[in-house]
Amino acid sequence: IFSESTFNSPQGVAIRNNIIYVADTENHLIRKIDLEAEKVSTVAGIGIQGTDKEGGAKGEQQPISSPWDVVFGSSGPEVQRDDILWIAMAGTHQIWALLLDSGKLPKKNELKKGTCLRFAGSGNEENRNNAYPHKAGFAQPSGLSLASEDPWSCLFVADSESSTVRTVSLKDGAVKHLVGGERDPMNLFAFGDVDGVGINAKLQHPLGVTWDKKRNLLYVADSYNHKIKVVDPKTKNCTTLAGTGDTNDVISSSFTESTFNEPGGLCIGENGRLLYVADTNNHQIKVMDLETKMTSVLPIITSENAVVDGPFPAEKQRTLPKLPKSAPSIGLSPMTACPGQTLQFKLRLELPSGAKLTDGAPSCWFLSADGNEWLLQGQIPSGDIENISNQPTISLQIPGDCLSLEAVVSISVFLYYCSADSSACMMKAILFSQPLQITDTEQGCMAPVELRYVF
Incomplete structure (x- = not known):
């Protein structure tokens, strides 16, 4: 139950219909939080770090290693539901899949519900792209975002140690370069802070990505550069969207004047207007309004300001927060x-x-x-x-x-x-x-x- 559950350095989450899946990184588990039943359960991992780079067992029996992010997806374009949980498995430098229902992965036979297995990545710590997913190499993949629609039909991966953003095709598993890094797959030190196209763009330890399907753009938390970058996957052009590179906190400002301190996660709102940033070392959630180009701090419920209508409220409304079911x-x-x-x-x-x-x-x-x-x-x-x-x-x-x-x-x-x-x-x-x-x-x-x- 909620009051008895514990986690150890949880990183990424994915939410659907009152269910939250959590990458419980240092417990080496994928956890399921049921908001209605107020219960936490384990759906993948055994609680100790695994070395298996293939997988294939039922989730609760499959050892996994430092899962860092999770995102929902489907097992094919004809499937109209989220029946796969994709996992950025940072510990083995791979992308894994947990089947939430029976289905198929590209070039795989029918798999049973609950199966947890490797989808892409050899397990070698590399910046290696390859048409064969099992021959590709990642280096601590830390962020995932899915673009299910054509022509993209891919997972975007923030591959932190290679300072790149990569794509994994949902059709055949092919791993391709998008921006950052360099051509030598063994060089994991090709980092920097340069706006540019493809390999000429430079990032430093990106940790988060999120797909804006309204504008067909990808946002990147360029963590060690203390910036938010934006990538056009069609042209591979990567530019700074917000952040001066200075870590001194500025509470509310324009994109060009805003500051972050190792931003680690991103999420875009349902209507595509607001971009939420986990500004990790400033201990804040920043809100970027993609229309007004202004950044502010997400208001937290307090007795003086219980509900705020958007990040730039004209009026503040006092409303009683909802008590959790477990409250005595x-x-x-x-x-x-x-x-x-x-x-x-x-x-x-x-x-x-x-x-x-x-x-x-x-x-x-x-x-x-x-x-x-x-x-x-x-x-x-x-x-x-x-x-x-x-x-x-x-x-x-x-x-x-x-x-x-x-x-x-x-x-x-x-x-x-x-x-x-x-x-x-x-x-x-x-x-x-x-x-x-x-x-x-x-x-x-x-x-x-x-x-x-x-x-």
């Missing part, structure tokens, strides 16, 4: 109050021994009253939790003109914290429900209600 719900004893009275709720939450709130993360609380939202008019409906040793007291004043009624006030709390050694960080949520009987009978001074919970 605490029912408090019913309380009687009268109009004009102020109720106080003291947070008394305890973290595991040695744990501490995550610096810069938005630990916060929210007040809500489903069906009786008018009770909160004029109130402060949310706030931050900045220190676990000095937690806030939440006040709720019953409106003076309130008629007699029964209502339930809810206090939702979201805590972001890290373990004592900072090896794992997480978010936990809890819901307190306070039933109220509001009458016009005089009430005396009421003691604050303590909201206690031990995580």
Whole structure:
């Protein structure tokens, strides 16, 4: 279950229909996260680094080595579903496939559901292109993106150690050069920062790629050059899209003035307007608007800004985040109050021994009253939790003109914290429900209600 699952340096993810597949790199596993069932399972790998360069066993029995990225694809143009999970297997310098349903790979016989096997790459650490996929050589492939439509019909591969971007044909598995590197397949030091065409373009340790099917362009996270490059696969022209090369963080700026610090991952929005960048060493998600040519930081949910409409909002709307299904719900004893009275709720939450709130993360609380939202008019409906040793007291004043009624006030709390050694960080949520009987009978001074919970 979610609360008990653990990962070790997860890198790439692929998402479809409330299912997330994760390249759990240092566990040497492919994991499946079911958002509905709130369960994590293993679909490939045995938990220790494998040396097998062929594969062919059922996923859970097949040793794999440092999977770095995953992307969905199909077993042929006639297949209208994502029945293959392609894997950038950085540890063995190969591209593998996990069959999510029975099907075929190019030049392969029918394969059973769950089969995990090598698709391209000899396993030698090389920058070798070849029409025969098993004779090609990669050098720590780290990023994948798929262009299923003709004339492309290929996987784009960010091959980090050779500082190249390569293509793998979905029709016959042929591996071809796109940009970067050099012609000598054994030279893995042909890196640089040069805009140009094909082999004249130079990259340095690219880690991520994403395909823009709206514009027929490929975006590349050129990590060690601290830039985002764009490639036209038709002309093989590679140019700098954003990033000055300076690593000093600039929060919001034009593409030409924006900065990154070893960007490691890319993702394009469904409508093709926004490009999201994992700006790794700045600890941010940057948002690049491909129409306005502006870069900003992706807003994170906080008590002051719970939902933001796009990266450049005209207005900020306060909305209660959705509680995870695993969040405990605490029912408090019913309380009687009268109009004009102020109720106080003291947070008394305890973290595991040695744990501490995550610096810069938005630990916060929210007040809500489903069906009786008018009770909160004029109130402060949310706030931050900045220190676990000095937690806030939440006040709720019953409106003076309130008629007699029964209502339930809810206090939702979201805590972001890290373990004592900072090896794992997480978010936990809890819901307190306070039933109220509001009458016009005089009430005396009421003691604050303590909201206690031990995580």
